[in-house]
Amino acid sequence: MIEKKPKYTKQSVNRKILESRILRSAEIVFASKGFSGASMERIAEISKISKQNLIYYFPNKDLLYRRVLEEILDIWIEKLSFLENHGDTPEQVIRSYVREKMQISRLYPNGSKVFAHEIISGAPVLKDYLISHLKPQFERDIKLVKSWIDKGLIDEIDPENLFFTIWAATQTYADFSTQIEVLLGKKQLQEEDFERAEIALTEFVVRALGAKKNNSPSF
């Protein structure tokens, strides 16, 4: 029997809230234990609901895992396109891009870690998605960078490796945070650490590109 329902009942709102609470909990557990090491029991515990109730919302673990991955990927796909980082000069685009990427590492460290586990494991779940969604965007962005080179706006760098390096350098602040914390002697990375990293990396990249600067170098 199909019923007509108001869109925002108390129940449906609570449901959304609880679902996202579960997803955040799942993120934490998947990030720190990997897919196999994460137990539904533990995720339920962190979500402060019973295991049975968790299963009521997410009938199985695979689905929950997929949802966590989808969530972080949607964020990336949305913010990660070079083309959409409006800016007139290559330098502006790069600065904006590195900032966006670094913000994702700061704001969604657990999602990033789950993604990292997945890719390192050979992307058993995400491979198709990478091919269908990430690759086309990557190729568009590569073209853009090549056009910059052709126009003489930047030096003749290797476009593919430019992206791999930026991604790696920004993600390392989420994925390898434990190592960085140890080496910097900090219990946890603070906003200032991310800011410093953003500045350093941006400077690296801009220098490497030999981008024609608007503002004079700061040192």
Add this chain to the structure above:
Amino acid sequence: MIEKKPKYTKQSVNRKILESRILRSAEIVFASKGFSGASMERIAEISKISKQNLIYYFPNKDLLYRRVLEEILDIWIEKLSFLENHGDTPEQVIRSYVREKMQISRLYPNGSKVFAHEIISGAPVLKDYLISHLKPQFERDIKLVKSWIDKGLIDEIDPENLFFTIWAATQTYADFSTQIEVLLGKKQLQEEDFERAEIALTEFVVRALGAKKNNSPSF
């Protein structure tokens, strides 16, 4: 009863061979499934021995995991010191360092992945080791880079982030190889891909440092 034995009997040789075969198999499984997802059964299968025989050599999974991590770390610690990359100029040191690091990614991709899983998971096993071994070396290397800056050999870059970026960019070729393969449209990364990456990254870093070059820029 303690017996004197010849050092290289048929048995002891076979044992060493089998042990390293097991370690390589374990590396593969830990890399693709993480610690929890890796089963002793599967590791035995790849090693072409029975599960019970595997347990004979490595009485439990934790120990096997530790051994795999130790193996890759020994390689790193050995090759990763900035100071030991002899070279007169900063540029030479950097080039040598990036090359070494990239070679590790090429030669030990699975070890690198196991390490990555471990760090992303919060380094439950390796944390102490990082503090006691990696941190002191890191601090020495930071000092060296700072001395370069003081002497005006390189520009005033952020030393810590220099290392984080180099590590991330080189390791991504091992850890995120699946993603890179997808984006480059290749089934597997070849030696030429690593070489290209090495050149690109080296150039990238050298430019970022503003190191005084010996050879004129190639473009």
Add this chain to the structure above:
DNA sequence: GTAGTTTTTTACCATTTGGTATAAAAATTA
């Protein structure tokens, strides 16, 4: 060859865990 040691195989077990089934509160909506 034989005793002693090392390696391999066979049989088995206890725990974990993802998930089912069911009933019944509790809360929400109509």
Add this chain to the structure above:
DNA sequence: TAATTTTTATACCAAATGGTAAAAAACTAC
């Protein structure tokens, strides 16, 4: 108040899996 949805509790189960115990087989040394 009746119907629906959400939550918890109880009991349970099959498969996977890390690990034990012990006997058989292979090898080494004398």
